[in-house]
Amino acid sequence: MHLEIITPDQKVFAGEVVSATFPGAKGSFQVLNNHAPLISLLEKGKITIRTTQGEQSIVVDGGMVEVLNNKIIVLAESVLA
Incomplete structure (x- = not known):
């Protein structure tokens, strides 16, 4: 399944x-x-993202997510460090 996490500034x-x-x-x-x-x-x-290579986490400051046909798109307000 494909995941994209996008902010107004970057992918x-x-x-x-x-x-x-x-x-x-x-x-x-x-x-x-x-x-x-x-x-x-x-x-x-x-x-929390799990891939075949392992696990990683990304902290977001809100947003929305859409799941459709094994594709996930996250539109995040921003990513926190």
């Missing part, structure tokens, strides 16, 4: 992932392959 991440966990407005949720279509607001928090 933060683009690549194939096994799973991703997001800080949803009503609690965290995980997306796996063949997930149902979804649009959700994101709160400030950590996105």
Whole structure:
């Protein structure tokens, strides 16, 4: 499944992932392959990305996520260091 994380300034991440966990407005949720279509607001928090090479985290300051046909697009307000 393909994941892209984009801010107004840059593309933060683009690549194939096994799973991703997001800080949803009503609690965290995980997306796996063949997930149902979804649009959700994101709160400030950590996105955990799992790939075949390992795991990494990106902290965002809110935004939204769309899941459709094994493609995930995150539009984040900003990425926090």
